[in-house]
Amino acid sequence: MNPGDEELVARAQQGDRRAFEELVERHKQKAYYIAFDFSRDREDAKDLSQEAFLKAFTNLKKFDGRSSFYTWFYRILVNLCLDYKRRQKRAPTDTFDETLESHMEPSHEPKKPRSPDQQVLAGQISRKVGEALEALPARQRTAFILKNHQGLSIKEIAELMETAEGTVKVHLHRAVTALRQSLAEFA
């Protein structure tokens, strides 16, 4: 029987590095995808999620178990992603380049061959979506990504963002309204 996160954390806190590596294996994909939703770049997502694991590892002694490891770790990750966004705003780079367009597919649908017109449209949508997400305030963007992209429950998002569930609902609604206005031409 596989040990739970709590047991692995306790072992890792005693200096068992393998226990922490097991935690990494459990959470790496989810961590990567959250980082990818924020950064929309594979390399950045890898760096951000790995940095979150390293930060968790070095601060593991401070983890007191008041929240689950999952919540504690994803809070570290989301904060790193928001810092990354802030840094990126200070030094803007060409984030929404052509390579992005090739990835742009509606959620979890099988990839179909596309005509040049469709590819152009997908590129336009990708750029516009990227800009619309960028324009959202950090807390709205966080609530939206964790709900829309990651499918976390409102309760989980509230724990992660250390706020009330009602506040998360308001952030989510505002984010959806803003995106709906920005992307009206594609509706």
Next chain:
Amino acid sequence: MADRDRIPNPCKDLEENLVLLHYGDLAGAEHQTLQDHLASCAGCTGYLKELATLLPLTIKADEPSQTFWHDYSRELRHKIAAVSEKPSWRQRLSSFFQPWPIPALAGAAVITLALAFTFGKGIWQSNDPPKDDAALIEALPVAENLEFFKTMDVLDDLDLLESMGNQGDAA
């Protein structure tokens, strides 16, 4: 603008719940009330359909290969190993107070001071003469004059010898 006009207008007070309904986060009485409302409201129904079309477009899919995940784990294992082998600032600070560095540092300090006093003598000496030397400097020209007078005495002696020699020759 034409596109904007086509956007169905939902009932303002239900918009937040419609978003939650879209995500499956509405339950109980609120869920039932909204479902009843939807049966008779084209605006809210249209809004819900629009969310279902629009929101999935915001997701950018990414499916890294197995190799990527393998490399990811390997790379992270190395980073964790590096971090756990690197001593923390506390460890580094406490190692400073371990028995051996203090005598070593004290020895180094003594050697440095000894070398500094040996080779730095000229560097530290002031160009201003010490007060005791002032009298010597004042006396020096007098001493030099004494030398001069001594030389004069010798010359006088030479004159005397010369005159004595002349007298001898004359005799």
